[in-house]
Amino acid sequence: MKRSVLLTVNGERHEVLIEPNLTLLELLREGLNLKGAKEACGIGACGACTVLMDEKPVNACIVLALEAEGKEIETIEGLVKGNDLHPLQRSFIDHYSFQCGFCTPGTIMTAKAFLHRNPKPSRDEVKNGIAGNICRCTGYENIVDGILNAAKEI
Amino acid sequence: MSEYLYVGKSIPRTIETDKVTGRAIYIDDLKRPGMLYGKILYSKYAHAKIKNIDKSKAEKLPGVRAILTGYDIPDVRVGFIKDQTVLKKDVVRQFRDEVAAVAAISPEIAEEALGLIKVEYEVLPTVFDPVEAMKEGAPLVHEVDARGRPLKSNILPLPWKFYAGDIETGRKASAYTVKDSVSTTWVNQCCMGPSGCVAEFDMNNNLTLYDQTNVIHLGKQRIMEYFAQIGLKGKKVRVVNAIVGGSFGTKLDTDIYEFICMQLALKTRKPVKILFSREEEFFALPPRQPAIFDIEQGCDKEGRLTFRKCEALLDNGAYTSWGATTPSVMMMPMSSLYRVPNVSFEATCVYTNNIYCQAMRGYGNPQANFAVETSMDTLAEEAGIDPAEFRLINRNQSGDETPQRLKITSCGLEECINSVKEKLDWDKKKKDKKKARGVGMASLIHVAGGARVYMSDGHGIMIKVDQNGCVDVFESGTDQGQGSPTVISQIVAEALGFKPEDISLTMGDTGLSLWDAGTHASRHTFMAGNAAIRCCEKVKKQILDMAVQYMPKLIKGGFKRKKRKDPDFVQPDLDYSLISNPEDMDIRDRMVFPKSDPDHPYFKMDVREIVRSGLHVGVGDSRVVVAEEFYDPPTEMLDREMKGNLSMTYAFGTTGVEVEVDEETGEVTILKLIAAHDVGKAINPTLLLGQVYGAVYTGVGYGLTEEIKVVNGRVMNPNFRDYKMLTAKDVIPITPVVVEPGDEAGPFGAKGIGEPGLVPTAPAIANAIYDAIGVRITDLPITPEKILTALNDKQ
Ligand code: FES
Ligand code: FES
Numbered sequence: 001m002k003r004s005v006l007l008t009v010n011g012e013r014h015e016v017l018i019e020p021n022l023t024l025l026e027l028l029r030e031g032l033n034l035k036g037a038k039e040a041c042g043i044g045a046c047g048a049c050t051v052l053m054d055e056k057p058v059n060a061c062i063v064l065a066l067e068a069e070g071k072e073i074e075t076i077e078g079l080v081k082g083n084d085l086h087p088l089q090r091s092f093i094d095h096y097s098f099q100c101g102f103c104t105p106g107t108i109m110t111a112k113a114f115l116h117r118n119p120k121p122s123r124d125e126v127k128n129g130i131a132g133n134i135c136r137c138t139g140y141e142n143i144v145d146g147i148l149n150a151a152k153e154i
Numbered sequence: 155m156s157e158y159l160y161v162g163k164s165i166p167r168t169i170e171t172d173k174v175t176g177r178a179i180y181i182d183d184l185k186r187p188g189m190l191y192g193k194i195l196y197s198k199y200a201h202a203k204i205k206n207i208d209k210s211k212a213e214k215l216p217g218v219r220a221i222l223t224g225y226d227i228p229d230v231r232v233g234f235i236k237d238q239t240v241l242k243k244d245v246v247r248q249f250r251d252e253v254a255a256v257a258a259i260s261p262e263i264a265e266e267a268l269g270l271i272k273v274e275y276e277v278l279p280t281v282f283d284p285v286e287a288m289k290e291g292a293p294l295v296h297e298v299d300a301r302g303r304p305l306k307s308n309i310l311p312l313p314w315k316f317y318a319g320d321i322e323t324g325r326k327a328s329a330y331t332v333k334d335s336v337s338t339t340w341v342n343q344c345c346m347g348p349s350g351c352v353a354e355f356d357m358n359n360n361l362t363l364y365d366q367t368n369v370i371h372l373g374k375q376r377i378m379e380y381f382a383q384i385g386l387k388g389k390k391v392r393v394v395n396a397i398v399g400g401s402f403g404t405k406l407d408t409d410i411y412e413f414i415c416m417q418l419a420l421k422t423r424k425p426v427k428i429l430f431s432r433e434e435e436f437f438a439l440p441p442r443q444p445a446i447f448d449i450e451q452g453c454d455k456e457g458r459l460t461f462r463k464c465e466a467l468l469d470n471g472a473y474t475s476w477g478a479t480t481p482s483v484m485m486m487p488m489s490s491l492y493r494v495p496n497v498s499f500e501a502t503c504v505y506t507n508n509i510y511c512q513a514m515r516g517y518g519n520p521q522a523n524f525a526v527e528t529s530m531d532t533l534a535e536e537a538g539i540d541p542a543e544f545r546l547i548n549r550n551q552s553g554d555e556t557p558q559r560l561k562i563t564s565c566g567l568e569e570c571i572n573s574v575k576e577k578l579d580w581d582k583k584k585k586d587k588k589k590a591r592g593v594g595m596a597s598l599i600h601v602a603g604g605a606r607v608y609m610s611d612g613h614g615i616m617i618k619v620d621q622n623g624c625v626d627v628f629e630s631g632t633d634q635g636q637g638s639p640t641v642i643s644q645i646v647a648e649a650l651g652f653k654p655e656d657i658s659l660t661m662g663d664t665g666l667s668l669w670d671a672g673t674h675a676s677r678h679t680f681m682a683g684n685a686a687i688r689c690c691e692k693v694k695k696q697i698l699d700m701a702v703q704y705m706p707k708l709i710k711g712g713f714k715r716k717k718r719k720d721p722d723f724v725q726p727d728l729d730y731s732l733i734s735n736p737e738d739m740d741i742r743d744r745m746v747f748p749k750s751d752p753d754h755p756y757f758k759m760d761v762r763e764i765v766r767s768g769l770h771v772g773v774g775d776s777r778v779v780v781a782e783e784f785y786d787p788p789t790e791m792l793d794r795e796m797k798g799n800l801s802m803t804y805a806f807g808t809t810g811v812e813v814e815v816d817e818e819t820g821e822v823t824i825l826k827l828i829a830a831h832d833v834g835k836a837i838n839p840t841l842l843l844g845q846v847y848g849a850v851y852t853g854v855g856y857g858l859t860e861e862i863k864v865v866n867g868r869v870m871n872p873n874f875r876d877y878k879m880l881t882a883k884d885v886i887p888i889t890p891v892v893v894e895p896g897d898e899a900g901p902f903g904a905k906g907i908g909e910p911g912l913v914p915t916a917p918a919i920a921n922a923i924y925d926a927i928g929v930r931i932t933d934l935p936i937t938p939e940k941i942l943t944a945l946n947d948k949q
Contacts, residue, residue, distance in 0.1 A: 035183035036176020038399075040346045041432045045874040048346060076176035089174040094166045096840050099848065100635025101173030102346040102399035108174065124885065131883035134874060136344050136400055137635050139847030140882040142840070 007068045009034070010078030018065050025049045025060035027068070028075060036076035036105040040134070047133035050106035051075045057113045059132075076105035079112070087153040088112055088146070097146030099137035107133040111147045115154055123148065159743055160644040161902045164840035165654055169639045178397040181350040184364055186425035189352065190219050192418045193264035194411060194428070195254040195271055196438060197246035200282075200507040200867030201293070202275035204243060207254060212270035217263035220421045221271065223254045227417050230383045232376075232410070234474040235310070236300040240413040245278070247295050247472035248507055249868050250438040252410050257418040257426050281308070282867055284446070284469040284504040295472055295505035308505040310470055314481035316489060316796045318557030319496030324461025328452030330537040334529050336932040337446040338521045338916075340862040341855070342436055343514050344879055347399010349439060350429035351412050353419035360390040361416065366398045368405040368632045369672030372608070374664045376408045377416070395662025401634035402852075403513030404439055406674055407475045411438070436872030440512030441862055443477035444469055445484075445501075447525035451494075457539045457547045461496035464488055464525060470503040470510060477511025478503045480518030482607075485796055487522045490556035490804075491599045492530070492548035497557050507867045513674070515849060516909045519600055520856060520916065524934065527596035527917035531924065540584060541921065542575050542595060550599065550806065552895075559790075559797045560599075560804060564905075566832030566893035567597060567806040573891045574810030577828045583812065587925075590817055591825070594921025595810040596914035602834070602905035603802030603897070604787055605675035611800075612786030613681035614668020617646065617689050619697065619779040621769040623744070623762030625650065625657045627686070630670030631678045632662040636908060637841045638678055644837055645683045645901055649690035651741025651761065668784060676805070676906030679837065681785060683901025689783035696779045697761060698736035700768035701746045705733050708767055709756055726756065733757050787899070802899040805910045807831035809850070809918040815926045817945060820938030822858060822923060830891035831910055835903030839892065846890045846911040853915025855880050861935050 002017045009032060016031055028034045028051065037060055040048035044062040051060045052074040053067075079086035088108050091097070098104040107130055114129040115121070121129065126144045135143060172178040209221045224243025231239055242251045254271050258264035279293035286292055287308040296305050325331065352364040361381075367373040370393045377391050398405070411428050419426040430438065449464040470478050481501035488499040516523075534544035549571065554562040574595050575581065583593045604611045616628040627646055633639055643657040660666050670681070713725045732748040733739060740749050747758040770776050790798035812826040829850050836842045859878040863870040871877045880886070896903035916934055924930045929944040 029183075034176070035179070038180070038182060038347070040348065040399075041874045043432075043873055043875065046346070076174075080175055085171070085174070089171075092174045093168055093171060096164075096167060096637070096844050098167070098170075098173050098635075099637065099844060100345070100347060100398060100400040101170065101178055102180065102635075104173055105176045127882040127885055131881045134346065134879055134881060136346050136402070136852070136879065137848045138844055139849075139851035139886070139888070141847045141888065142844050144882070 003066060005065055005069050007071055007073060009073045010075060020066055022065045023061055024051070024063040024065045024068050027065040028060060034075050034077050038102055038105060040102060047110060048103050048106045050109045050133065052109055052113055055113060055116065057110045076108060079108070088150040091150035092146040095142055095146040095149055097138065097143045103133055103135040107135065107143060115147070115151050119151060119154065121151060158648055158902070160654055161648045161837050162835065162839070164838055165640060165644055167637060167640050169643060169659070180347050180399050181352065181364065181366060181396045182347065182429060184352055184396050186352055186354055189425040189427055190257040190259060190422055191261040191264050192255055192257045192415055192426045192428040193261065193268055194252050194414060195268045197249055197251040197253055198273070199246060199275050199277055200249055201278040201280045202246050203278060204246060204253065205274040205276050208272040209254065212256065212267040215263065215267050215270060217259040218256060218267045219259065219424065220257040220418055221254060221267065222417055222421060228384045230380060231300055232380060232413060234476065234478060237296060238473040240410055240417065248509060250509060252414060255414045255418055257422050280507045280867065282506050282508055284467055284506055287504045287506045295507060310474065310478060310503040310505065312478055312503050314501035316485045316497065316499040318489060321461050321463050321496050321498050324452060324496030327454055328460040329455040330533060331450065331452040332529060332532045332536050333450045334532055334932065335448050336525050336528055337444070338524055338934045339444045340441045340509065340511070340864060341514070341860045342441045342862055342877060343402035343404045345400030345402060345404055348430040348432065348435050349404065349409065349411065350427065351415050352425055352427045353415040354425035355419055355423065359386055362392045362394060363412070363416070364394050364396055365412065366395060366401070366405050367393060367408065368401050368634055368674055370395065370632060370662055370664045371630065371669050372672055373408050380413060392665045395632050398632065398634040402515045405634065406513040409439070432874065433872045436862065436877065437509065437869040440475045440477060440510050442514035443480045443511035443518065443521065445521045449525045449529045451529050451533050453533055453537055457537055457544050459492055459494040459548050462488065462494045463498045466501035468501060468503045469506050469508055471506060471508045473510045475510055476513040480521065482792065482796065483518035484522035485558060487519055487526050487599060489558040490560050491523070491526055491597065492545065493550060493554065495557065508864055509869065515852060516913045519598065519909070519913045523596065523598055523913050524917045527914060528920050528930070528932070531594070531921045542571060542580055545571055545595070545597060559799055561799045563803050563899065564834065564895045564897045565806055566895045567808070569893045570806060570808040570830035570832060570891070571595070571597065573830045574808045574828045577889055577891065578810045578812055578826060590926050591812065591814045592922045592925030593810065593812045594918050594925050595808055596917035596921060597806065597808040598910055598913040600805045600910050600913060601675055601801035602805035603680050603899055604677045604789060606789040606791050606800045608671050610669060610786055611671050611789060612784050613670045613685045614782065614784045615682060615685040615689050616668065616780065616782040617693050619693060619765055621766050623656060623765055625652055626660065627657060628660045628666050629682050630667035631673040631682050634673065636678065636845065637838070638682065640841060641679055641837050642682055642686060645686050646690060649687045650694055651743065653744055668782060676908040676910070679904055680802070680900055680906050683904060685783050685785035687901055688785055689781050692781035692783065693779060694741055695736060696781065697741060697764065698739045701739055701764050702734060702736050704764055704768045705746070705757070705759055706730050708759065708763060728756055803834065803897045803905050805832060805905045805907060807910045807914065809914040811918045811922045813919065813922040813926055815923060815941065817927060820941035822936065824854065824886050827886055827888045828891060829888060829911055830893060831907060832893045832895060832905070833907045834897040834900045834905030835894050836892055837902060837904050842892065842907055843890050845907050847888060849909065849911025850888055850915055851880050851886060853912040854886055854919065856912065856934060857916030857919040858935050
């Protein structure tokens with residue numbers, strides 16, 4: 001039985017009919033064609049699918065779309081305002097915080113929520129803050145640099 | 155004006171902005187009109203006869219468009235020694251054997267259909283231990299070879315042997331000798347982007363394969379060969395990369411799922427996508443090749459190596475891919491890491507019913523390096539020489555030719571070892587040793603100027619400049635995240651005299667590129683960079699030819715206009731001979747100027763003005779600015795004795811670590827890690843450090859945490875929870891040291907640096923742990939359990 005869900009994604013309201021077992025990630029990627037959030041593990045163990053739900057980071061691969069009822073979802077696609085990149089996006093480019101880029105959308109969303117909670121973090125706090133976002137390429141150092149430098153601008 | 159404007163600078167990765175906005179299209183995101191989804195049914199047993207496959211029920215499932223088994227497609231063998239078919243119909247030899255495949259309108263329906271396919275098996279005897287598998291009477295994994303001739307043994311017909319000098323002579327000259335056994339296990343490349351492809355045929359059966367391969371041209375070649383055997387001879391194949399979510403070796407071979415995807419697309423006449431789950435990534439993709447080594451080394455009284463003798467045993471798994479050829483790379487550290495006159499290396503690959511293996515960052519080097527570098531430490535101890543000093547005594551040097559005939563043109567190893575010593579405060583730490591703390595080091599040699607494993611190790615490139623001054627570079631490699639679009643645009647900007655932002659890059663498309671042997675073996679910057687520099691020379695010449703023709707006209711035209719506006723203007727008397735010969739001119743940072751007077755007030759002109767004026771100028775005189783270059787370096791294939799200078803240059807490096815071991819829990823903490831690398835020249839220093847950091851983290855994982863647990867052929871930890879990669883929380887305090895001796899053959903002096911950071915990390919850690927607690931763990935990974943057991947045994 002399909003159910004109807006009303007949610008806001010990147011500021012736009014959507015009413016969608018979905019199967020109850022659909023994950024939020026599936027809804028975003030397949031239903032709403034927002035391909036930024038990625039699936040790398042599907043079990044909530046890597047953070048590649050991180051989006052913000054009412055400003056809190058969630059692993060969208062293990063959240064049911066039904067749970068997003070009435071919620072505000074923000075994805076990587078929502079960070080660009082007009083022609084301007086978000087300071088985190090800019091900083092990730094300037095500090096080489098990505099290589100293959102597959103973990104990047106999820107890490108940026110985690111970082112956004114993290115900096116919201118902790119606007120002036122130390123290096124170690126940042127490392128703890130992104131511990132749930134696995135990156136195989138960068139060895140994290142440049143990601144941490146990217147986040148620390150973005151913190152100065154936010 | 156030798157100072158570089160862009161080379162050696164950390165130009166940001168603006169060219170890849172799509173990766174931070176969610177717009178980059180990976181295979182996961184790619185959707186073609188009418189596309190179907192493919193899924194694969196794998197074997198239920200590690201070794202069994204297939205008695206029957208019943209797909210009737212699955213075929214009736216609404217939404218299913220095709221089901222294929224080995225009976226539905228031509229019985230063609232694929233793989234390195236052609237020891238498997240795409241779908242297996244008689245015998246399965248491992249759990250990942252592909253038995254059937256479904257194409258359906260959704261991944262869910264395809265998955266459901268897999269559950270409806272009934273396969274009857276008759277279980278066959280299995281063998282999982284490579285030592286057992288070699289014994290007479292062991293169950294045979296393969297009954298016949300590729301040509302149908304009966305096989306009597308599980309030992310592969312790949313006798314890897316390398317000999318130089320004479321071991322007995324070396325033994326006689328030795329004052330000290332040691333003998334060790336070490337082993338390394340399976341680790342997964344763990345690309346964050348899962349494997350997948352989309353296969354699409356047109357009505358003439360020409361194929362476009364959207365893919366992640368890092369060897370587009372060789373991949374195409376394999377597909378063409380396959381096509382020739384399935385009735386599609388002469389059909390056209392185009393391989394196009396999507397954005398690739400990491401490679402680390404996984405994309406070196408054309409995998410079985412890719413052939414399956416093509417077969418499903420052929421059958422359904424629709425585009426078909428196969429996308430792996432993380433679980434498949436772990437059990438159905440070939441991981442790093444494990445190996446067992448028996449290594450013996452000797453040195454004389456002064457500590458000079460006298461011989462190195464090593465035998466390796468490789469659990470090949472059930473089929474061959476690029477795991478079986480890792481010994482060809484193991485020979486490099488075995489023969490050429492440190493000066494050693496007498497070398498013997500033999501490797502045996504054995505079929506078992508385990509998963510088979512592939513390439514992973516460093517290829518066979520990390521495995522062999524673990525053997526060599528841990529043995530270096532035991533020998534240093536035996537000889538009573540400090541391990542760092544021992545390495546310095548035996549270090550490679552510029553000008554050496556190694557027993558494998560590798561020509562060491564530039565070598566920063568001494569500086570690497572010394573900077574590790576200094577940064578770790580080595581001598582002091584060795585003298586005032588603290589309990590449970592220790593330091594260790596290990597070095598590496600790796601190819602860094604290509605690797606001639608195919609008849610051509612070349613790279614082709616095409617560069618055009620249009621009337622707007624936009625530079626399009628069509629290069630033949632691929633980008634799996636290493637940052638080549640940035641590096642190559644820096645090189646082109648420097649060599650052509652444009653700005654990096656003028657440059658667009660097309661990579662990873664066989665239809666838009668010349669030949670390249672692949673983005674592997676840390677060869678891309680070196681090869682594409684060298685090709686680009688040479689190509690830029692040709693393009694520059696064309697622009698300067700045009701400049702000579704048009705600059706005087708443009709300058710004089712400007713004077714005329716000025717004169718019209720201002721009748722008092724007096725045209726200066728200029729020496730136009732300064733800009734009459736293209737050889738006397740140059741371009742830098744978008745400006746064309748005479749070499750003899752770079753800041754000439756009138757003869758310095760924006761290159762865009764010249765191309766705008768000179769390209770589209772009517773019948774007969776219009777032209778295009780375009781050139782191509784094929785750079786194939788003068789290197790050698792390894793000969794029958796496995797000797798030859800296969801690379802233009804070699805990378806060296808040393809990793810040093812300080813660890814603390816908790817003797818209660820067995821936990822190892824890395825207090826410091828120094829990664830010193832001879833990189834020739836860093837084209838983009840921050841980007842280069844990214845390669846080092848990433849490789850070191852994977853190397854630490856190799857040393858301490860990562861292991862695919864395979865029990866009776868089955869992968870027991872196929873997910874990111876049970877397979878332990880390092881996270882940002884596992885803070886590894888890395889201090890990179892970049893040594894830049896510059897290499898004559900490298901583009902602006904650069905060497906390849908993609909793999910080296912990983913190679914010596916695990917043995918450096920193992921050596922530091924030994925220094926800390928006096929027990930040596932000889933099999934990777936060095937887990938707390940192994941440490942505790944060893945500590946117990948010691949007491
Ligand atoms: S894909 Fe959701 S946490 Fe890994
Ligand atoms: S950039 Fe590749 S996984 Fe993080």
